[in-house]
Amino acid sequence: MxxxxxxxxxxxxxxxxxxxxxxxxxxxxxxxxxxxxxxxxxxxxxxxxxxxxxxxxxxxxxNKTYIAEVTLGSSTETEDSFGEVVEQAVVQEDFSVEQVQQVLDNFIGYSVQVPPMYSAVKVNGKRLYEYARKGLTVNRPERTIHIERIQLLSDIRKEGQRVRFCFLVECGKGTYVRTLCVNIGDRLGYPAHMSGLVRTKTxxxxxxxxxxxxxxxxxxxxxxxxxxxxxxxAGITDLEKVEADADLADRVFHGQKLKMPEGLTGTKQFRIQQGDKLLAIYQSHPSEPGIAKPAKVFHYEQD
Structure with missing residues (x-):
């Protein structure tokens, strides 16, 4: 199975x-x-x-893709709508779509992000949320994140003293969209929090x-x-594929090193398959040029 x-x-x-x-x-x-x-x-x-x-x-x-809603005018201890409000402000500006998209564009590429206190990141062997639940704040390690694209998806809705809008973001591992919403609010000059989130793609x-x-x-x-x-x-379609004959399949089954296949576009990792069956993931050998070694080998019950 x-x-x-x-x-x-x-x-x-x-x-x-x-x-x-x-x-x-x-x-x-x-x-x-x-x-x-x-x-x-x-x-x-x-x-x-x-x-x-x-x-x-x-x-x-x-990469993961999300649709998030950000609310300007209040920030919370958890950076989402489920935490206690820690700061409020009346949003006076009438932001245009162009203004907001310009701010969003500034987040494309690599940047540094500090994970929220209410998160599962470990510091000194404990999850950050364990400190937060005790009312403690600790120094959090910065992490480099990457945002591939970010796009405004809705009108800028003014609701009383607050403003809401939705955006799509495609980002790399380790990105906290909650924190991104807070950062967007900072760029627009107001406290903010994430008021909704759906992951649409992994x-x-x-x-x-x-x-x-x-x-x-x-x-x-x-x-x-x-x-x-x-x-x-289906989980690693981004890796280039090498189709195995019976001889190659046997060598892979026993975890042998291989010559790097011809025709690959300079990738350091590739997958070896027989039809739909994934046999192994190989990667370039760190000390033997032109040689690939197994990273993962899969042995099925019928084998």
Whole structure:
């Protein structure tokens, strides 16, 4: 039982709740998710089953796409709408679409971000939220993030003393969209927080390819839940593919080093497959030019 379940995480569930549910439905402990979503956030959460758990680090590294709503006029201790308000201000300006998009454009590329206190980042062996819940503030390590694109999606809505708008952002690993919303507010001159978030894409998996918890349960009742699992190769479509003949498949099965295949476009990693079956992920050898060594090898039950 090996494959990737493209799940749509519902609001109110933790990512661990989803993993626990899939473990029960599929009858295996070998299940992992590919990037934590806060409980009140819904969206694409690929779940790896069986040998697909070896791909968790690769899927965690992929770009994620979100649709977020930012509210100008108040900031909170958690940087989202569920924390206590810590600062308020009346938004007096009538921001234009062009003004806001210009501010958003400034975030494209690499920048430094400080993770929020209410986050799972570890400092001195403890999660930041553990300090925050005790009313403590600690120095947080800066991290470099990358934003591929960011685009305003809605009108600028003035609601009493506050302003709201939605934007789409495609970003790399480690980006806190909550903090991005606060930073956008800073650039516009007002306290701000994230008032809504949906993850619409993780790597090659988008909303249209996902299943809900209810759909997985219904498939289980019909004994068709295994049909929902995608092949392992679906999780690493960004890696160049080498098709294996019987001899190469045998060498890969035994974890042997290989000559770097011809025709690759300078990539340091590539996947080796037989049809849809992912046999291994190889990478260039750090000390032997022209040689590739296995990074991950997959052994299936039928083997």
């Amino acid at each position: 090996d494959g990737i379940l493209p799940l749509w995480k519902p609001k109110g569930w933790t990512s661990h709740d989803c993993v626990a549910k899939i473990r029960r439905l599929y009858g295996t402990k070998k299940v992992g998710h590919t990037g934590t979503l806060d409980p009140e956030v819904e969206g694409v959460l690929p779940i790896c089953v069986g040998q697909a758990t070896k791909l968790v680090p690769y899927l965690t590294e992929t 790597g090659s998996f988008d909303r249209n390819s996902t299943y809900t918890i209810e759909e997985v349960q219904q498939a289980k009742e019909k004994n068709a839940h295994l049909d929902l699992l995608l092949p392992l190769s």
